[in-house]
Amino acid sequence: MRVIAGSARGRRLETMAGRAVRPTADRVKEALFSMLISRVALADAVVLDLFAGSGALGIEALSRGAASVTFVEQDRATCKILARNIERCGFTHTAAILALPVRRGLGELARRGARFDGALLDPPYGRDLAAEGLAVLAREALLAPGGWAVAEHHIDDLLADGYGPLQLTACKRYGSTALTLYQVADSAA
Helix, strand or coil, X not given: CECCCCCCCCCECCCCCCCCCCXXXXXXXXXXXXXXXXXXXXXXXXXXXXXCCCCHHHHHHHHCCCCEXXXXXXXXXXXXXXXXXXXXXXXXXXXXXEXXXXXXXXXXXXXXXXXXXXXXXXXXXXXXXXXXXXHHHHHCCCEEXXXXXXXXXXXXXXXXXXXXXXXXXXXXXXXXXXXXXXXXXXXXX
């Protein structure tokens, strides 16, 4: 796996070995960022990467100009790989890692008063974690006015048309993977 574009283009990223790991395919990652860049401002954005894993999505956002990314990942061994990937790409000053399960991490961020321009969600498939993450993001009001969230999920994982102020604006399929983009509704801004 590698960074596709931007300042860290071509840098290889380390991943965990095993069948439970499902890194985002390069073509899906490229589609995700094309979807985002055509609809939202990624440059200078403050981004949240949930279910971060190796950090591929958040690192790609940093490489493409995001101001900072907070990575939330519960597995300690994976967090070590994530930290190495961040360092390898030169983003140690613009990245933070929260080694907590996503629900607890979002609660902690809400207690701190954190606000993000956007959120990237790439949870394990088949557990309704994308829907849960989106619901908690909305409930905790972690997205700024005009904010967005994009979820990578299996096509069989059904997501709602909205979660509080987050409203569905685009959904694309790539084989068995779907990318679903939500934006904070104007009336919520």
